[in-house]
Amino acid sequence: MNLSDSLPSILVVDDEVHSQAAMRRTLDEDFTVFTASDADEARALLERQAVSVILCDQRMPGLTGVAFLKEVRERWPDTVRIVISGYTDTEDIIAGINDAGIYQYILKPWVPDHLLQTVRTAAEAQTLQRSMNQLDLELRTSTPVLRQRVAHKLAQARSVFDFERIERGSNSPLNAVCSMAERVARYDLSVLVLGESGSGKELIARAIHYASPRGGGPFVVENCAAIPDTLLESELFGHKRGSFTGAYEDRPGLFQRANGGTVFLDEIGETSPAFQVRVLRVLQEGEVRPVGAARPVPVNVRVIAATHRDLEQRVHEGLFRKDLYYRLAGVSITVPPLRERAGDIAPIARRLVRDVGAELGRPGATLNxxxxxxxxxxxxxxxIRELRNEIARAVALSDGDEIQAQTFSLRVLHGQAGLAASGQAADQALSLPSSGTLSERLDAIETMVLRETLLRHRWNKTHAARELGLSRVGLRGKMVRFGLEG
Known part of the structure; x- marks a missing residue:
């Protein structure tokens, strides 16, 4: 199987080999990653290989990152462009945001989870933008019958984010969360979504948007922690042509792009005082003033914010503005972590296996x-983010369609064995027996010990046999006897 046929392609342009390797390690589970050491090498690769996103270092021999991305914008305009810099040359980058059409600016040292999420969002944005451009073209040029068909496609796209489509168990704590979010969705209130990273906050926010009267409008996502203060005004409010060096045309800001729809401000708890003041002003006045504009521009948006931080505590510590907190928390919704939703793991895992299997060309993949x-x-x-990565690894490493436990990483195998040994998984296969004859209970205990040891050693029979004081033949005999031989 050629993974490049199923995974989005990313190009990393950096003259430092260790930086290339670090980004490849961060991205290669979700993307097909190509690398280049300078603009010439990158240009040659782009001539023969389509890519979704380019990550480009600002300081390189020859062309700077901004200068190269300006060329990319002209020759390969559909590619999403991200610049990375560890220097204070933000003036050049600010100018290049418009000139080179830069989607995001990432400061070094970058954080792997943040980099991965930024690239995921960029790749999704490219896919969605292509789809929306095609649908918009069809709507403007088609007959009434075709327009109706396209409108139906848009309705289907919105249904993907319906609350009922959020995977969960029958008695899941998410039932109450989704019920509350669905009731709130119909009213134009600000919503604050709380929960750990990767727990599904953006999924809840999207469902609120598409269930609201604004569902036909745009849903614009911004990772607040990723915006340097030097880029705030242009990013949030846009700018007018000629307002600074490199501003060759008008550029709408975040709130203007979301006009009539919803702005999702992710990781609002990581923002600086300057960011908080600017967002508060928009919420209070309902208007923005683009950089270089003579007068403010009215905007009509709903704001949904999310954070993994305890914002009340940060208000108490003086790290977050109290007035902004109360503006954002019209309604607060807390998404529980996956460890508190044990009944959700099975349906989520099965759904992820289907989705990841389809992406990797393994549509028949199943979990035993x-x-x-x-x-x-x-x-x-x-x-959920960690669960998805683990399943992607298992699908890729499995020899057949049936995914077995030994394909999981060591931390997952150890974690499972530890829970079983401590009695926290009493309703699972590794729990201690509570009934039966002495012989039956001893067999059950022996089965549990064998399975726990095999899981911990990732089903390496030689290592497991050595730990248990058995020969490989003896271990294999016991595995056959207790039905553990796959």
Whole structure:
């Protein structure tokens, strides 16, 4: 299978080999990653390979990152462009945001989770933009019958984010969360979504948007932690042509792009006082003033904010403005972490296997019972994002369509074994027996010990046999006897 046929392609342009390697490690589970050391090498690759997103270092031999991305904008305009810099040359980059059409600016040292999420969002934005451009063209040039068909396609796209489509168990704590969010969606109130990173806050925010009267309008996402203060005004409010060096045309800001729809401000708890003041002013006045504009521009948006921080505590510590907190928290919704939603793991895992399997060209991929029990026994500190990455790894490493426990990473196998040994998974296969004859209970305990040891050693029979004081033949005999031989 050629993974480049199913995964979005990313080009990393950086003259430092260790930086290339670090970004490849961060991105290669979700993307096909190409690398280049300078503009010439990158240009040659782009001539023969389409890519979704370019990550380009600002300081390189020859052309700077901004200068190269300006050329990319002219020759490959559909590519999403991101510049990375560890220097204070923000003036050149600010000018290049419009000139080179830069989607995002990332400061060094970058954080792997933030980099991965930024690139994911960029790739999704490119896919959605292409789809919307095509649909818009069809709407403007088609007959009434075709326009009706296209409108139906848009309705189907919105239904993807329906509350009923959010995977969860029958008695999930998310039922109450979704019920409350659905009731709130119909009213034009600000919403603050709280919860750990990767727990599904953006999914809830999108569902609120599409269930609201604004559902036909844009849904614009901004990762607040990723915006340097030097870029705030242009990013949030836009700018007018000629307002600064490199501003060759008008550029709408975040709130203007979301006019009539919803702005989702992710990681609002990480923002600086300058950011908080500017957002508060927009919420209070309902208007923005683009950089270089003579008068403010009215905007009509709904704001949904999210954070993994305790904002009340940050208000108490003087790190977050109290007036902005009360503006944002018209309604607060807390998404529980995955470890508190054990009943959700199975349906989410099965859905992810289907989705990831389709992406990787393995549409028949399934989880066997032991693999599912292993997933349900791990606490998932990284929540759904970590679960998705683990399943993507397992699908890629599995020899057949059936995913087995030994394809999971060591931390998941250890986590599952630890929970079972401590009695926290009493309703799973590794729990201690509470009934039966002495012989039956001893067999059950022996089965539990064998399975726990095999899981911990990732089904390496030699290592497991050595730990248990058995020969490989003896271990294999016991595995056959207790039905553990796959």
């Amino acid at each position: 019972d032991e693999a599912l029990a292993c997933l349900m026994g791990y606490p998932w500190p990284g929540n």
